[in-house]
Amino acid sequence: AERQMWDxxxxxxxxxxxxxxxxxxxxxxxxxxxxEKLSNSLPENHPLLESxxxxxxxxxxxxxxxxxxxxxxxxxxxxxxCVELNQWDEATTLSAQYGMKGVDNLLDKYARTLLDTNRIxxxxxxYRKAKYYIEAAQLLDKIARISQDKGFSPYKIKKMFVLCxxxxxxxxxxxxxxx
Numbered sequence: 001a002e003r004q005m006w007d008x009x010x011x012x013x014x015x016x017x018x019x020x021x022x023x024x025x026x027x028x029x030x031x032x033x034x035x036e037k038l039s040n041s042l043p044e045n046h047p048l049l050e051s052x053x054x055x056x057x058x059x060x061x062x063x064x065x066x067x068x069x070x071x072x073x074x075x076x077x078x079x080x081x082c083v084e085l086n087q088w089d090e091a092t093t094l095s096a097q098y099g100m101k102g103v104d105n106l107l108d109k110y111a112r113t114l115l116d117t118n119r120i121x122x123x124x125x126x127y128r129k130a131k132y133y134i135e136a137a138q139l140l141d142k143i144a145r146i147s148q149d150k151g152f153s154p155y156k157i158k159k160m161f162v163l164c165x166x167x168x169x170x171x172x173x174x175x176x177x178x179x
Contacts, residue, residue, distance in 0.1 A: 019048055027055055036064045044071050053077065062087045066094070079103065088130035107132070133171035137164045 006025045013021040019038070026034045039052045053068035062085045069078035075098050082091035083106055095103040107130055114123040120143060127136035144160035 023048060023052060023055075032056070032059060032061060032064075036061075039064060039068045039071075042071070045073065046071075050074060050077070053081070057081050057084065060085055062090060066090060075100065086126075086129075088126060092130050111135075128167065128170075131174055133167045133174065137167035137171070140164050140167065 006029050010022060010025040010029065010031075013025055019042075023035065023038065026032075026038070035052060035055065039049065039056075042049055042052075049068045049072035053065045053072070053074070056062075056065035056068060062081060065081045065085075066078045069075070069081060075094070079091055079094050079100060082088070082094060083103075088103075088107055091103050092107075094100070107126070111123050111126055114120075114126065120139060124136045124139050127133070127139070140160055141164050144157050144164065147160065148157050
């Protein structure tokens with residue numbers, strides 16, 4: 001490792017069973033699948049789980065980060081990870097599963113920020129990812145009606161209304177799955 005020969009170092013650290021150095025080596029080599037395997041093999045509350053989860057967040061790997069955080073009972077950190085990486089569907093699922101409040105407020109705040117900066121399509125996508133299909137459909141309906149008043153192409157307006165219908169269908173399917 002001192003000579004920057006990390007691929008050799010991983011093999012030696014594996015033989016020696018030095019987990020901390022294995023994690024460091026795999027991270028430097030960008031072998032995230034190996035880190036995920038290592039994370040899954042560690043027992044609950046292992047001291048390395050939180051640092052592994054932090055590393056997953058750093059590189060944008062939400063699911064392995066959530067798994068590692070939950071394994072070391074850091075539910076709030078898992079939720080924060082979802083919010084930071086814009087995985088609102090995961091955030092809402094975690095908050096419902098563990099009875100945590102505040103995710104809806106964060107989502108609304110983020111949506112308002114997007115709307116204030118006139119990023120309506122990003123807001124629709126945010127709502128859709130968070131499984132807030134009705135809110136997404138309402139925003140899209142609003143855009144379609146404004147476009148209609150401005151004389152946009154009827155073909156584009158029709159597509160927007162069809163997409164509204166699809167979002168409502170997704171909502172109905174989501175409600176059926178929950179029951």
